[in-house]
Amino acid sequence: MLIRQLQVQGLRRLVDVDLCPGPGFNLITGDNGSGKTSLLEAMHLMAHGRSFRARIRDGLVRTGESALQVFLEWEQPGQPGRRAGLRHSGSAWEARLDGSPVGQLGELFEALAVITFEPGSHALIDGSSEIRRRYLDWGLFHVERSDAGGDFLSLWRRHARAHKQRNALLRKGRAEGQLDAWEHELALAGEAITLQREAYVTRLQPHVDALLADILPAAGAANLSLQPGWRRQDFGLADALLLARERDLAQGHTTVGPHRADLKLEFRDLPGRDGLSRGQTKLAALVLLLAQASHLATHAGHWPVLQLDDLASELDRHHQRRVLQVLAASNAQVFVTGTDPIPAMDSLAGLHAMFHVEHGVIRPLAG
Ligand SMILES: Nc1ncnc2c1ncn2[C@@H]1O[C@H](COP(=O)(O)OP(=O)(O)OP(=O)(O)O)[C@@H](O)[C@H]1O
Numbered sequence: 001m002l003i004r005q006l007q008v009q010g011l012r013r014l015v016d017v018d019l020c021p022g023p024g025f026n027l028i029t030g031d032n033g034s035g036k037t038s039l040l041e042a043m044h045l046m047a048h049g050r051s052f053r054a055r056i057r058d059g060l061v062r063t064g065e066s067a068l069q070v071f072l073e074w075e076q077p078g079q080p081g082r083r084a085g086l087r088h089s090g091s092a093w094e095a096r097l098d099g100s101p102v103g104q105l106g107e108l109f110e111a112l113a114v115i116t117f118e119p120g121s122h123a124l125i126d127g128s129s130e131i132r133r134r135y136l137d138w139g140l141f142h143v144e145r146s147d148a149g150g151d152f153l154s155l156w157r158r159h160a161r162a163h164k165q166r167n168a169l170l171r172k173g174r175a176e177g178q179l180d181a182w183e184h185e186l187a188l189a190g191e192a193i194t195l196q197r198e199a200y201v202t203r204l205q206p207h208v209d210a211l212l213a214d215i216l217p218a219a220g221a222a223n224l225s226l227q228p229g230w231r232r233q234d235f236g237l238a239d240a241l242l243l244a245r246e247r248d249l250a251q252g253h254t255t256v257g258p259h260r261a262d263l264k265l266e267f268r269d270l271p272g273r274d275g276l277s278r279g280q281t282k283l284a285a286l287v288l289l290l291a292q293a294s295h296l297a298t299h300a301g302h303w304p305v306l307q308l309d310d311l312a313s314e315l316d317r318h319h320q321r322r323v324l325q326v327l328a329a330s331n332a333q334v335f336v337t338g339t340d341p342i343p344a345m346d347s348l349a350g351l352h353a354m355f356h357v358e359h360g361v362i363r364p365l366a367g
Pocket residue numbers: 011012013014030031032033034035036037038039059060061062063310339
């Protein structure tokens with residue numbers, strides 16, 4: 001996937017930005033607070049419907065403006081060029097894809113794949129399980145579209161609806177007949193989601209192995225596994241829901257199921273997550289993100305757009321070099337931000353376009 005043009009208006013301090021990035025590496029430099037991360041936020045927003053650092057209504061729209069706007073044009077091998085526009089006020093949005101209005105933002109997210117590594121990405125390893133479920137489901141959303149197993153988004157929606165209905169009934173008190181019906185639906189969708197998540201984790205493993213060897217060899221081998229959200233080794237989801245019913249009625253919500261799933265990354269020679277240093281935790285998160293990208297590249301035949309925010313302050317020089325070499329060997333379009341040029345990029349000369357941001361204004365630099 002190759003972004004040809006990015007226009008941003010009214011996002012944080014970006015007033016009116018128009019950028020034509022190159023293939024390969026794009027280095028974006030600028031002082032603290034100049035607006036580098038905001039550029040990455042714009043692309044992430046278009047592909048995920050959210051920023052990676054705040055809710056849209058919490059300050060993403062430039063002070064004094066009523067809405068932000070992002071416009072993107074991109075290409076994908078073997079397909080005609082695509083374009084999308086998003087206007088978001090924080091509470092309401094309008095979007096267009098290839099000139100037509102978009103009914104559901106999911107249509108944009110499906111069309112555009114952007115993966116971002118940023119200072120908060122360590123949460124993928126040491127944060128809440130919700131972040132890892134979102135990671136898994138984003139990957140499945142992009143690879144399981146119309147495969148034999150059923151497209152993941154429809155399954156996910158079926159599951160979310162049944163989950164919501166069961167919770168509403170639990171809060172109301174007893175309604176056994178209706179609970180039976182929604183539990184049946186919840187179990188069907190939940191089992192199917194779990195099978196897809198499990199298969200996805202298995203398919204990610206070789207990508208994780210290869211990237212660990214390249215980027216984090218000191219940590220040794222690691223195993224990726226899914227914790228499904230209930231004692232699946234003992235019983236199916238339908239039985240788990242039935243067994244938990246009394247407790248769930250008392251608590252007023254569903255306590256077992258795929259909404260409680262987690263992804264576990266265990267290093268064979270290290271004692272749990274605490275065995276990783278802070279820097280290694282970031283690297284492990286980067287390994288998971290790049291594994292997802294490289295799996296998508298294998299599966300879909302094109303790399304997602306990769307964004308590395310503030311790389312130099314996140315990783316030491318040695319690891320910066322390793323990561324950049326791995327990416328240089330890929331076919332991905334990569335955006336890297338930093339306050340200064342990144343020395344490790346020098347050996348990749350010719351592979352990158354450079355831009356400088358100053359007070360929210362961006363200009364290309366001669367390479
Ligand atoms: N809603 C807003 N309206 C106007 N300006 C804002 C808004 N939110 C944030 N800003 C400003 O936008 C800038 C944020 O820019 P951004 O985080 O993209 O900078 P950066 O270049 O990545 O900085 P750093 O190198 O410090 O990470 C800051 O100067 C901040 O004060």
